[in-house]
Amino acid sequence: MxxxxxxxxxxxxxxxxxxxxxxxxxxxxxxxxxxxPATAATAATINANDDNPFRWMELDGLRADFQFMCPAGHCAGLWSLVLTDNVAQQRFEGRKFFVYAPATGEFSFFLDTDIAVRTVDHPSQVRLVDTDFMRSHPRVEVRYGDPDHPDRARVVASATTLM
Structure with missing residues (x-):
């Protein structure tokens, strides 16, 4: 039992x-x-800081931003400059944002999703990726106003290459 x-x-x-x-x-x-160990996204963000092409620039109203984009299903990491939160939260109505090099009078472009555009309407669309343009001009400005009259447009942010 x-x-x-x-x-x-x-x-x-x-x-x-x-x-x-x-x-x-x-x-x-x-x-x-x-x-x-860190996830791929976290590791990419950590490692991305080493490759920041804007680290040698003086930024006013802009900040470097790393993100993954997947146009046509092919993902790639991308560095860009975007407006800081303080600038992006300001009130903007009726005009366009554009990228301008005051020393030469030349224009660059923004990246809107995966399309290069000369102007954008909203602060959240400001995304500068043209590093060749920025390296070849000592000062690049994001202006708000009429791109046909850049001298009358308001400078909202700038990137200056440090020599």
């Missing part, structure tokens, strides 16, 4: 452990692992 009771108790413990083990493993797998 004692043997049978001990066997039943042992069987009950074994069955309980067999049923509880997968549940415990599932809960452990669902819990975030804080010791795991």
């Amino acid at each position: 004692i043997r049978r009771t001990a066997f039943r108790a042992l069987t009950t413990v074994a069955v309980t452990a067999a049923l509880a083990l997968p549940l415990a493993q599932g809960a452990q797998a669902a819990a975030p692992d804080t010791t795991a």
Whole structure:
């Protein structure tokens, strides 16, 4: 009788452990692992800082931004300059944003999604990616106004190449 009771108790413990083990493993797998290496996006952001092509520029009203874009399903990391939150939150109505090099009177472009455009309507669309243009001009400005009359437009941000 004692043997049978001990066997039943042992069987009950074994069955309980067999049923509880997968549940415990599932809960452990669902819990975030804080010791795991950084995700690809986090690692890319960390490593992206090393490749920032704008790190040698003095930025006023702009900040460097790294993001992944996937035009036509091919993802690539991209550095760009965007307006700072302080500038982007200002009120802008009725005009256009454009990129202008005051020393030469030349224009550059913004990247709107994956299309290069000369002007944009909203502060959130200001995204400068033309690093060749910025390196070949000592000062590049984001202006707001009429691109046909850049001298009358308001300078909202600038990037100056440090020599």
